[in-house]
Amino acid sequence: MSKYIFVAGGAGYIGSHMILYLLEKGFEPIVYDNLSEGHREAVLGGIFIEGDLSDSEKLKSIFSSYQISTVMHFAASCYVGESVLNPRKYYKNNVFNTINLLNNMLDFNIDKFIFSSTCATYGNPLEIPITENHPQNPINPYGNTKLVIEKVLIDYSKAYNLKSISLRYFNAAGADFKARIGENHNPETHLIPNVIDAALGIKDNLKIFGNDYKTPDGTCIRDYIHVLDLAQAHFLAYKKLEEGYKTSFYNLGNGKGYSNKEIVNSVEKILGKKINFEYAPRREGDPPILIGSSEKAFKELGWKPEYYQIDKIVESAINWQIKLRGL
Numbered sequence: 001m002s003k004y005i006f007v008a009g010g011a012g013y014i015g016s017h018m019i020l021y022l023l024e025k026g027f028e029p030i031v032y033d034n035l036s037e038g039h040r041e042a043v044l045g046g047i048f049i050e051g052d053l054s055d056s057e058k059l060k061s062i063f064s065s066y067q068i069s070t071v072m073h074f075a076a077s078c079y080v081g082e083s084v085l086n087p088r089k090y091y092k093n094n095v096f097n098t099i100n101l102l103n104n105m106l107d108f109n110i111d112k113f114i115f116s117s118t119c120a121t122y123g124n125p126l127e128i129p130i131t132e133n134h135p136q137n138p139i140n141p142y143g144n145t146k147l148v149i150e151k152v153l154i155d156y157s158k159a160y161n162l163k164s165i166s167l168r169y170f171n172a173a174g175a176d177f178k179a180r181i182g183e184n185h186n187p188e189t190h191l192i193p194n195v196i197d198a199a200l201g202i203k204d205n206l207k208i209f210g211n212d213y214k215t216p217d218g219t220c221i222r223d224y225i226h227v228l229d230l231a232q233a234h235f236l237a238y239k240k241l242e243e244g245y246k247t248s249f250y251n252l253g254n255g256k257g258y259s260n261k262e263i264v265n266s267v268e269k270i271l272g273k274k275i276n277f278e279y280a281p282r283r284e285g286d287p288p289i290l291i292g293s294s295e296k297a298f299k300e301l302g303w304k305p306e307y308y309q310i311d312k313i314v315e316s317a318i319n320w321q322i323k324l325r326g327l
Contacts, residue, residue, distance in 0.1 A: 005029045005238065006068045006110075008053060008101065009075030010046070011038025014116065014172055014227055016181050018072060020044055021231035030066060033075065042181045053097035056104055063108040070112040070238055071105055073098065076146070079189060080120065080285075083142035094145035099152060106160055112241040113153065113164040114234055117249065119223075119292055121147040121168060124285075129293040132168075132251055139285055150249065157247035165237040165245070170223035170253035170292045172230055174313040175320035182320030183227075191260060192224070192314060195267045196321045199275050206275065208260045210282035213289075221257035221289040226307035226316070236301040250301060253292030254308050266314045 005022060009015040010031035015038065022029045029046040032053075040048070047066075051058040053075055062068075076094045077083070083090040105113065120143030121136045138144045149166075156162040173192050175182030183193050197203035211218040233252050258266075268275055297303040307313055 003069035004047075004066045006032060006062070006066075006071045007046075008032050008071065008073045009038065011035060011040060011043050011048075012074055013183050013185065014230055015072075015074035016042035016044070017176060017227045018074065018231045018234055019046055020176060020181060021228065021235060022046070025235065030062065030068070032062070037077075037185070039184060042184070044180060053093075053101045056100060059101065059104040060107070063104060063110065068108075068110050070114065070241060071101065071110060072114045072234060072238070073101065074116050076116060078118075078142065080140050080142050081189070083140055083145070087141040090141045090145050094142075095148050098149050102152065102156060102162070106156075106162065111160075111162050112238075113162060114237050114241070115149060115153060115164060115166040117146045117150055117166040117168045118143065119168050119170050119251065119253070119290060121150065124287050125290060128289050129253075129255060129291045130251065131293045132249060132296055153247060162247075163241050163245065164247045165241060166249040167230075167233055167237065168249065168251050168292070169230060170225055170251070170290065172227050173224040174226040174228070174307065174316040176228070177316050177319075179319045179323045182317065182324065184324060191222075191263055192267075192317050193321060195264055195275065195277075196314075196318050198277060199267050199271050199273045200321065200325060200327060202325060204276075206277040207280040208264070208277055209280050209286060211279040212282070215259055215288055217259050217261045219260035220286055221259045221291065223253040223255070223257050223291045224310060224313055225253050225305065226313050229305040229307055232306070233297060233301060233303050236303055240301060248300070250297040251292040251294050252297060252303075253294050254305060255291065255294055256308070257289060257291040258310050262310065263314070266311050267318065270311065270315050270318055
């Protein structure tokens with residue numbers, strides 16, 4: 001019997017690119033998503049099952065029907081601002097539902113888990129670039145929920161030999177280079193798609209939050225990582241766990257930052273259009289600079305990001321946005 005990879009949240013932005021990556025590697029993943037944020041049309045193959053991680057009966061049915069080797073988890077709620085306003089939603093989905101998934105895995109002896117974590121577990125940076133040894137002091141409920149699960153995974157590893165790899169993303173960006181899938185959030189809070197929409201005339205009130213930071217152009221600097229490079233890292237983590245690798249955690253970033261103004265400049269250059277925007281006051285909790293060190297992932301996972309140039313990341317996002325908007 002074939003062994004399957006179970007992908008929770010596989011219809012979402014990052015999860016759907018993971019599915020595409022696995023399909024191109026010859027796998028037939030099981031895609032599990034409640035479609036509250038994801039899109040059925042973004043799932044380009046595999047075995048799709050609609051369901052929620054709170055539904056133990058459905059999970060038991062799947063785990064008894066398929067021989068599953070590894071679970072990948074992308075099914076989190078992930079808006080920082082919303083998590084502050086509605087922490088109940090975040091603790092239910094990101095903590096309770098994830099623990100429910102883990103407990104059902106244990107019942108069926110599924111012992112390998114790859115977790116989408118976040119640089120938000122670090123909170124305000126004390127040093128740049130941020131390494132995995134940086135203290136974890138989240139400043140919002142979203143970051144708290146991810147850190148809770150990282151701690152659960154350590155405890156479950158010691159008690160039940162559940163092997164896991166937690167991947168702490170910096171800013172996921174970009175899209176499939178054939179524009180088959182890409183970023184499609186509602187509301188859209190990420191900078192790159194909002195800048196592209198402004199350039200395409202779809203958004204007319206683009207705001208850049210803060211222009212008085214201690215950075216070269218006064219705007220925030222962030223570490224952008226292409227979504228397919230994230231998928232590659234998950235696949236390498238899968239291979240490591242298959243080899244018997246023990247529980248660990250890794251940053252996933254470019255190690256180089258780009259300012260908000262540089263993102264605007266990149267979109268303007270590629271599309272040949274001037275973008276109208278206005279500076280707005282800083283958002284509370286936005287650090288001036290967030291850049292991660294991924295040296296540990298390079299050395300231990302053999303991870304080599306392929307699409308690290310910002311223009312390449314932005315261009316893939318532009319091509320997707322044009323297709324998505326029917327332009």
